Amino acid sequence: MATETLPQTEREELISGSEAIAIACSLADVDVITAYPIRPYDTVMQYVSKLKADGAFDCDFIVAESEHSQFEIVKHASAVGARTFCGSSGVGWFYAFEAITVTAGLRLPVVAMVGNRALDDPGAFGVEHNDAMAVRDLGWMLYWVGTAQEALDIALLSWRIAEDPRVFLPMAISCDGSFLTHSQAIVNVPTQEMVDQFLPQYDRGRLQLHPDNPITVAPQVNEDWLMEIRRQTDDAMRRSSDVIREAYEEFKQLFGRGDDSPFIEEYMTEDADIVLVGMGTLAMPVRVAVRRMREQGKKVGFVRVKFFRPFATDEIREALSHCKAVGVIDRDYSYGSPSYGGVLFNEIRSALYTLDNRPLMQSFIAGLGGREVLVRDVEEMTAMVQDSIDSGQVKEENTWIGVRE
């Protein structure tokens, strides 16, 4: 069992991804948490409430009157130097959008959990990635979680990365509704000492809004200023990659777990002819399918993209430069996009454009609204990619998988 390699000091718990993040909030001693209920994110607020009611966690827990206020409150709290957490799902996240955009603009390291949920209408609870993706252009770092353990770990990493003065950007942790937020798995919970050692206090320094440090934040500007301000945020996002690597290495040393890269997880890609790419919990059936197809002698691998922002262009190029074809499985849609492909597909295709030997690229839309992505779906997609390799061209650039015709 994996437990043998883990520090003995950690304790095992059977918890959901949401519970793992609530526990991370407690371990990180978050000062201000705001909440407004929407499924599936609301499971986090349930667990935070419980920790607080049990006297196990001391924080200001504010249930706001809307998602917009919820995100405004943490924005302000972050400006005065409080460590913050909040989150939402689906259209709740969208309702908060004005507050969400200014948080990045003001370089406030708010950490938010997005319990991925389909956007209304139709009202639906299941996972789609379009809600969280909406911040991809705004200066939010954006991470897709694969397991409950990873939810806890990345939450701890999030404050460390976001609050680093070289970065000072908000970070969204995306957790697939149901499969992460509502499923309980065995998770190793670190001790307070380990977390204290890893996670320094949030120090906003000269940017802290405080009577002893008279500053004005967020003035109105015109065209003389805006482009420079945008360039600052752009540079912070560029700097974040090194900070992420640094923090991840230290995390791995201290906690004894983690992948080779903080940005992507590679699975059997080394000699693969076909590499599938996806995000979140669909990695589970994909890995199972890859193992089965390997047993049949098919050279298939998988790359799970973890950080969507910053997008690990170099690492993804490297991981996908040796294969013949790439199949990208999007749990999102982008109506009218290039080739009608998914969002991740077009990002990856763009990243690979400068390669000397570009693999064939195929886009799959699957698992929308929480529909299960089954092993046989993955096998079907792989067979379609194999057809493209055999015929030397991609006939259908985009295919919807598992939709009833």
Added chain:
Amino acid sequence: MSTVAVEVVYRGIFQKTLARNIVRTIVFAARKEGKIGTAFGRYGDSPERNGIPAKQFAIVSDSPEELEENLAVYEAGEVDVTINVDDTMCKGIESWAWYGLQPINALTKPGGTLIVTSRQEADALIEDIHQKDSAYNLSIVPATTSFSGLWVYKDDHTDVRILGALAKVCPELVGLDSMLAALEDQDWGGLKLTSARNSFDRTTQRPVEPGEGNDDTPFTFELLGWRAMEDGLVIRGIEGATGFRGSALGDSYDPINSPADGGEQGYEPTRNSVFKKFSTRSMRPVINFETCIKCTLCWLQCPDTCFDVTPDGLYDANMDACCGCAVCEAVCPVPDCITMVNEAEFNDNNSQWEHWTRDKDGYQKWMTELIEVQKAHDADSERSHGYHSPGKYEAESESEVALTGDDD
């Protein structure tokens, strides 16, 4: 196979904590044996409506790789053990997420076991349970339907008694010692350990042969393809009502102004034929048509519009539509005119009014017996949720102790 899956079928919200305690303890116990597991509820069941059949799962494997095959799903494909903690769900279950009627043993794999908490005999349960093509086993944990997980109810050891029985019927999942160790870890020592051990010792399995049981075909429906669905999220209304039991009423019928009381034609609203909701019901109203004063209150107050107006102006609770909420019993001004009776007493959804019309004496005899049985149950708090019999939470069940033995 080194993956074992268990489902707990329970009544939404009332038994949620009970189900959660069971599936979590399974994973803890398996952990004692070095296995790894997951516990989860079926996402579509939440937020849980009162009494809606819901499910939670525990899946246990020898390795994380094997477990991974069973993750990121809503429902296991098949389970080694189905645990049903309310025997009225043996008739089949329909979740509010609208899947049609699912037999209680739908996921139970060939040779697997269905554990039911019940005070009925195996043969009586099998009459309700849909047939399967393959053999499986039935185990009964003698108990009334438990609400022990609900914080206002007393702990009645149903959780540990089920877990003890589980260790007996599915030793490949987890042994009794590991199960007991997992109980102790949760501070469920002393008497609860004894209950678990006793249940392990007493649990037997009754083989159920292929084709044995209820031969009804559960109602299902076809999901449309995207080309056949209407654009713009439009759902067509159902065609208008056609009168009681489908009698042709023609254009002259006005459901608003026609006198329901004493009207000649009656009225039966059109209902969704593939979303019936009756499996939510754990009690049903039994109506005394002789004492009914046609006051309309049951018909007006029923939240599910389940009362059909009969041609003679009476009100017949349609058992395909009744959720068993007992509002009708609560609003009926006539003593014993509407009585809620344990659903386990019935084997069909037939019309009571048609029964009464056909054979008035026979109906009165049938009805009187049912009410007597129910009153005996009431004294023993057989069923106590919903509007029915409020305030019985504290009642101790004498016969329960007689059934299960004194664990001291």
